[in-house]
Structures are given as C-alpha cells and as structure tokens.
Amino acid sequence: MMNHSAKTKKELIAELQELQQKYQSLKKQYDKNIVSQKQANLDLLESEKRLREISQSVWVWETDEKGVYTYTSQTGIDMFGSSLDDIIGKTPFDFMPPEEKERVAPLFAEITASKAPIKDMENWVIKKNGELCCVLTNGVPILDEKGDLKGYQGVDRDITEWKKAEAEIKRMNEELLISNAEKDKFFSIIAHDLRSPFNSFLGLTQIMAENLQDLTMEEIRKFTLTMRDSVSHLYSLLENLLQWSRMQQGMILFNPEIIPLCSIIIDSLDIIAEPAQTKEIEITCAIPNNLEVFADVNVVQTIIRNLVSNAVKFTPRGGKVDIAAKILPDRFIEVSVADTGIGMNREMLDKLFHLDGKVNREGTEGEASTGLGLILCKEFIEKQGGKLWVESEEGKGSVFYFTLPFAEESEKRNLDENGAVVAEPADEDGQLKVLIVEDDETSELMISIAAKMFGDEIALAKTGDEAVVIARGNPDIDLILMDVQMPGLDGYEATQQIRKFNKDVIIIALTGFGFTGEREKAIKAGCNDYFSKPVNKYKLKAVRQKYFSK
Numbered sequence: 001m002m003n004h005s006a007k008t009k010k011e012l013i014a015e016l017q018e019l020q021q022k023y024q025s026l027k028k029q030y031d032k033n034i035v036s037q038k039q040a041n042l043d044l045l046e047s048e049k050r051l052r053e054i055s056q057s058v059w060v061w062e063t064d065e066k067g068v069y070t071y072t073s074q075t076g077i078d079m080f081g082s083s084l085d086d087i088i089g090k091t092p093f094d095f096m097p098p099e100e101k102e103r104v105a106p107l108f109a110e111i112t113a114s115k116a117p118i119k120d121m122e123n124w125v126i127k128k129n130g131e132l133c134c135v136l137t138n139g140v141p142i143l144d145e146k147g148d149l150k151g152y153q154g155v156d157r158d159i160t161e162w163k164k165a166e167a168e169i170k171r172m173n174e175e176l177l178i179s180n181a182e183k184d185k186f187f188s189i190i191a192h193d194l195r196s197p198f199n200s201f202l203g204l205t206q207i208m209a210e211n212l213q214d215l216t217m218e219e220i221r222k223f224t225l226t227m228r229d230s231v232s233h234l235y236s237l238l239e240n241l242l243q244w245s246r247m248q249q250g251m252i253l254f255n256p257e258i259i260p261l262c263s264i265i266i267d268s269l270d271i272i273a274e275p276a277q278t279k280e281i282e283i284t285c286a287i288p289n290n291l292e293v294f295a296d297v298n299v300v301q302t303i304i305r306n307l308v309s310n311a312v313k314f315t316p317r318g319g320k321v322d323i324a325a326k327i328l329p330d331r332f333i334e335v336s337v338a339d340t341g342i343g344m345n346r347e348m349l350d351k352l353f354h355l356d357g358k359v360n361r362e363g364t365e366g367e368a369s370t371g372l373g374l375i376l377c378k379e380f381i382e383k384q385g386g387k388l389w390v391e392s393e394e395g396k397g398s399v400f401y402f403t404l405p406f407a408e409e410s411e412k413r414n415l416d417e418n419g420a421v422v423a424e425p426a427d428e429d430g431q432l433k434v435l436i437v438e439d440d441e442t443s444e445l446m447i448s449i450a451a452k453m454f455g456d457e458i459a460l461a462k463t464g465d466e467a468v469v470i471a472r473g474n475p476d477i478d479l480i481l482m483d484v485q486m487p488g489l490d491g492y493e494a495t496q497q498i499r500k501f502n503k504d505v506i507i508i509a510l511t512g513f514g515f516t517g518e519r520e521k522a523i524k525a526g527c528n529d530y531f532s533k534p535v536n537k538y539k540l541k542a543v544r545q546k547y548f549s550k
Contacts, residue, residue, distance in 0.1 A: 386403035439486045
C-alpha cells in the first residue's frame with residue numbers, strides 16, 4: 001500500500017537539491033558571520049590598543065569649578081608624582097614655575113569666567129624629576145542643568161620635543177638669515193671696495209701709457225706712489241677677504257704653539273712700516289723679548305697687521321702708535337694697540353665688529369677702509385679663546401685690546417725688564433751673498449731690488465733644480481729666498497736637496513698667500529722661516545736682524 005506522501009524519484013532528487021542549496025546558503029552566511037565576528041574582534045583589539053596608546057600619551061584630567069583636580073589618569077601620576085595624592089586636591093598652578101603661573105593665571109580666569117572651552121593652550125610645568133615640560137591643554141566645561149560651571153574635563157599632551165624642534169628650526173632660520181646677510185655684505189665689499197683700487201690703478205696706468213712723454217718726473221712719481229697705495233690696499237683687502245671666506249667655510253686650521261710675542265709682532269709690522277714712515281708715525285713695541293703666548297703664529301700676525309694698519313690709517317701725520325702687553329690674573333696676556341689718532345664716536349663704536357655695520361670713513365690722508373679686518377681679527381681671537389674690545393673717544397685716539405692664552409713657562413718673567421722696542425728693525429752693515437729662486441720675472445725683479453740692501457752678490461735661479469746646482473757650487477751663500485711654488489722641483493723639494501750638503505745656509509720660503517699649514521710644511525722641509533709675498537725691504541731688514549745681527 002502506497003504512502004500518501006510518497007514521491008517520485010524525480011521529485012525527491014529535486015527536493016534534495018533544494019535542501020543542499022539552502023544548506024550551502026546557510027553555511028555561507030554562517031561563515032560570513034564568523035569572519036565578521038573575527039574582524040569585529042580584531043577591530044576591537046586595535047581600537048583598544050589605540051585607546052591605550054592615546055591614554056598613555058596624554059594626561060586625562062578633571063577639575064572642579066575652582067580648578068582643583070578631582071581625577072587624573074596614570075599619565076598625570078607618572079609626570080608629577082607617585083600616587084593620586086600627589087595630584088588630587090591640587091591645581092595646575094601648583095606644577096608651574098612662578099613666572100609661568102603669573103602668565104597663565106589671568107588666561108585661565110578669563111576662560112572660566114566665560115565658561116569657554118580651553119583650546120590649544122601651551123603652558124610650562126615642572127615634572128617630578130625637575131625637568132621643564134611644555135604641555136598643550138584642551139578642555140571642555142562641565143555644566144549642571146542650570147548652566148552653572150561645575151568644573152572642566154580635558155587632556156594635556158606633552159609637546160616638549162616639538163617645542164625643541166620648533167626652537168631649533170627658528171634658530172637655523174635666524175642663522176640662515178644672518179648668513180645670507182653676511183654673504184650679501186661680502187659681495188657688496190667685493191663689488192665696491194675691491195673694484196675701486198682696480199679702477200684707480202687702471203686709470204693711472206692708462207694716463208701714463210697715453211701721456212708719458214708729456215708728464216713731468218714729479219707727476220710720474222705722484223702717479224706711481226698712488227698706484228703703489230692702490231695695489232697695497234688691494235692686496236691687504238684681498239688677503240682679508242680670502243681669510244674671512246675660508247674661515248666661514250671652516251677651511252682654516254689653527255695650530256697654537258708657544259711663540260715669542262715681541263718677535264712675532266715685529267715680524268708682522270713689515271707691511272705697515274712703509275705707510276707709517278710716509279706719515280712720519282712712530283711705532284713702538286714695549287713688550288719683553290722673552291714674553292711668550294700660546295697661539296697660532298699666522299693668527300697673531302694677521303691680528304697685529306690689521307690693528308696697527310688701522311692705527312696708522314686713522315692717526316694724523318707725526319702721530320704715534322704704541323704696542324704693549326700685560327699679564328692678567330686669569331692666565332691670559334692682554335695686548336694693547338694705542339694710537340694718537342682721530343678716535344671714534346659712540347655710533348661708530350656700536351658698528352664695529354659687525355659685517356652689516358660698516359663704518360664708511362677714510363683715513364686721515366684719504367686711505368680706504370672696509371672694516372673687514374676688524375671682523376676677521378675678532379673671529380680669529382675668539383678662536384684662540386681670547387676676546388677683542390676697544391676704548392675710544394672722538395678726537396683723542398683709540399686703544400684696541402685683545403687677549404691671548406699665556407704660555408706658562410713665562411709666568412715668572414718680569415714685564416718691565418726690557419725697554420721699548422722700535423718696530424722697524426735697524427739696518428745693519430755687512431754684505432751678504434744671496435740666492436733668489438723665483439720663476440716669475442716680475443716677482444724676481446721686485447725681490448732683487450729689495451735684496452740690494454744686502455749687497456751686490458745676488459745670484460738668480462728660475463727652477464728648483466737650478467737652485468740646487470748653484471747652492472752646491474757656492475757653499476758660501478748666506479741667504480736663499482726660495483719661492484715654493486715652481487714647476488718641476490718645487491721650493492720644498494729644492495730645500496730638502498740643499499740641506500743634504502748645506503745645513504747652515506739661511507733659507508726663507510716665499511709664497512703668494514700664507515695659507516694654513518704652509519709655514520709648518522716649509523719648516524719641516526728645512527726652511528728657517530716663511531714669508532708671504534710681496535717681499536720688500538722691511539721684510540728683508542727683519543731677516544737681517546733676526547739671522548745676521550751680531
């Protein structure tokens with residue numbers, strides 16, 4: 001007997017397929033729900049992690065209407081104390097320095113009086129370790145149903161590192177602005193002060209070239225003296241510009257050593273001696289021969305040349321420049337350069353030592369001045385650990401002071417044991433046999449003319465190899481003036497060759513510019529001394545006094 005619910009095979013298969021489809025649909029839905037739940041759990045974990053990070057990075061707090069803390073998160077406890085009691089019951093002002101409390105209190109009073117939110121208020125607090133910390137405060141007022149203020153809820157975020165970074169960026173921007181201003185001033189000096197001597201020199205040479213036959217000897221002499229002054233100023237300015245530029249780029253290496261101050265100063269006065277004689281200005285150096293300082297030789301020479309050159313420039317004809325020194329209690333030596341010149345007013349004094357405060361003033365006889373030398377001196381002296389300052393009164397002269405570290409070996413020596421030393425060395429009698437080694441014809445001519453003060457026995461060599469041959473064949477040569485920059489065998493190598501067979505001859509190294517390290521290189525090669533060009537009779541007088549005085 002057949003059941004009423006009996007179905008055909010076809011119907012059963014169709015029903016089974018439908019059930020399978022429903023099962024698959026339900027399974028997919030279930031799997032989807034499982035994935036969604038897992039994702040929801042992951043999202044929840046991530047949210048909890050982010051919440052923890054936020055809560056750890058900010059201080060969540062709550063105060064009553066009087067600003068007294070009624071709640072604090074753990075971050076606040078970590079910042080200001082070890083327990084809730086260190087914060088609860090206190091106000092924000094209890095954690096501020098006095099000056100910050102004085103600044104912030106009126107702001108908080110104004111905000112609470114108006115029941116306004118606290119928006120991005122920066123304030124400084126003192127952490128429990130004593131460190132200053134800058135926090136950024138944000139908060140909202142808590143109002144009751146009547147609208148009365150019951151307190152504030154808010155957060156503080158530590159922005160100390162951000163403030164440090166902000167300050168560093170500001171400092172770097174300020175340095176960049178100063179650097180750009182100095183660069184502009186530097187190029188201004190080049191454009192004006194460096195070009196002016198060239199214009200003067202070129203103009204005079206053109207006049208002489210076109211009208212030489214019509215000029216009197218007095219006019220020619222006047223022109224040549226003016227040309228000499230222009231070139232001398234140009235050389236001094238160019239040397240200062242190069243030194244200052246190299247210092248800004250950190251290309252100057254300082255090599256302090258114990259040096260005799262007096263002899264270094266006298267050697268530095270060769271360039272100034274001629275203009276001083278022209279203006280009949282007496283230069284004296286009242287520094288003992290045995291007084292020593294710990295400083296870089298090139299630095300001291302640059303400082304003295306600039307300070308004494310300025311003193312001569314701004315001192316009327318027949319005046320005086322005095323160089324002196326004294327030992328200070330702090331183990332420094334104070335050197336002074338005093339003149340009887342025209343002095344400076346307060347406005348000029350305020351502009352000294354600043355590249356953007358150039359004092360446009362000519363010397364007493366129209367000498368040009370840029371002020372760059374004083375800036376260079378100040379930076380050089382500070383690099384040696386000393387300082388530079390000036391005392392001056394208009395119409396009564398000026399005194400420039402600078403300090404250098406004292407060489408301890410000189411501590412017990414008496415400053416007053418020697419009298420004043422005249423800056424220009426005395427010209428001694430006696431003939432010397434001289435070898436000039438120079439590949440440039442113009443430089444050779446200038447050196448040969450200056451060297452005639454030693455006598456007529458002057459030999460010439462244009463290469464290092466030729467110098468070695470002449471020196472070997474003339475062992476009685478007294479002095480060799482050796483250019484160090486020559487093609488082939490240079491001056492250093494030639495000196496080393498000569499020293500193999502002649503240990504006694506005095507060899508003076510000559511170079512176009514006295515860059516750092518060249519003096520040491522020359523001495524190491526076997527030279528007795530080192531001069532930068534141009535070579536003149538005053539430098540050679542210093543050589544005679546130093547190496548050939550009886």
